[in-house]
Amino acid sequence: MRGQFSISRRILAWVDFRGRKPGMVAFVIHRVTGVGLLLYLLAHFVVLSLLAAGPEAWDRFVAVAKTPPMLALDVLLVAALLVHGLNGIRLSALGLGFGALRYRQLIWVTWVISAVVTAAVGYGIFATGG
Amino acid sequence: MRSRGVLRGGTAAWLGQAVTGVLLVVLGSVHMVAQHFTAPGGLRTYDQVVSYLRQPAAFVIETAFLVVVIVHALLGARAVALDLGPARHWQRRLDLGLLALGILMTCYGIGITLKVVLR
Numbered sequence: 180m181r182g183q184f185s186i187s188r189r190i191l192a193w194v195d196f197r198g199r200k201p202g203m204v205a206f207v208i209h210r211v212t213g214v215g216l217l218l219y220l221l222a223h224f225v226v227l228s229l230l231a232a233g234p235e236a237w238d239r240f241v242a243v244a245k246t247p248p249m250l251a252l253d254v255l256l257v258a259a260l261l262v263h264g265l266n267g268i269r270l271s272a273l274g275l276g277f278g279a280l281r282y283r284q285l286i287w288v289t290w291v292i293s294a295v296v297t298a299a300v301g302y303g304i305f306a307t308g309g
Numbered sequence: 310m311r312s313r314g315v316l317r318g319g320t321a322a323w324l325g326q327a328v329t330g331v332l333l334v335v336l337g338s339v340h341m342v343a344q345h346f347t348a349p350g351g352l353r354t355y356d357q358v359v360s361y362l363r364q365p366a367a368f369v370i371e372t373a374f375l376v377v378v379i380v381h382a383l384l385g386a387r388a389v390a391l392d393l394g395p396a397r398h399w400q401r402r403l404d405l406g407l408l409a410l411g412i413l414m415t416c417y418g419i420g421i422t423l424k425v426v427l428r
Contacts, residue, residue: 184396216382233355267327268330274323
């Protein structure tokens with residue numbers, strides 16, 4: 180019981196933003212989007228099995244994938260990919276010794292780029308219906 | 310044995326995460342553009358998917374993407390799990406479990422791709 184309590188406290192500590200600096204917020208966002216993308220990957224594998232089931236199953240899925248709720252999830256996916264990917268590039272650069280002095284600014288740059296590109300791609304997704 | 314010691318230190322795992330991350334930027338971009346942005350309406354129909362995957366270059370790129378994304382995702386899951394501070398004997402089980410899951414996912418993904426291509 181004590182171990183479970185300890186683990187749940189550690190998980191809750193990830194999402195407690197009170198008094199956190201941008202570096203810690205970026206760390207938490209990286210972890211949360213990472214876990215979300217892992218779950219998406221597993222779901223994507225299930226969807227891919229429809230390819231093996233044949234054309235009818237796949238084309239039925241494509242029709243569902245073009246409904247507004249699914250398109251909204253696509254936009255969320257793009258946002259998670261951008262935030263996670265750009266922060267990952269920042270972390271890799273930091274590990275190689277680049278950007279340490281301006282790490283706060285770089286965090287904000289990754290967030291701003293993610294927001295702008297997500298907005299543009301989101302507009303494109305809904306404008307073209309897929 | 311030496312690489313195992315490095316892995317325990319986390320350096321090799323971090324390096325693997327960084328290298329697969331950079332590869333994902335390239336392979337993921339190709340995947341997204343090919344599968345979504347160039348397809349009319351955002352997603353390829355079944356026949357379009359089959360003809361795309363039957364191109365040797367597309368098959369190689371998508372298979373590489375599959376392997377790289379699985380390695381990156383499972384290394385990430387390992388890092389998150391280790392952050393929770395599991396006991397040492399659980400770390401060994403975690404590594405073996407993730408390795409088995411990675412092999413299973415890779416075989417499953419390649420199997421589906423081959424089934425579609427060879428249909």
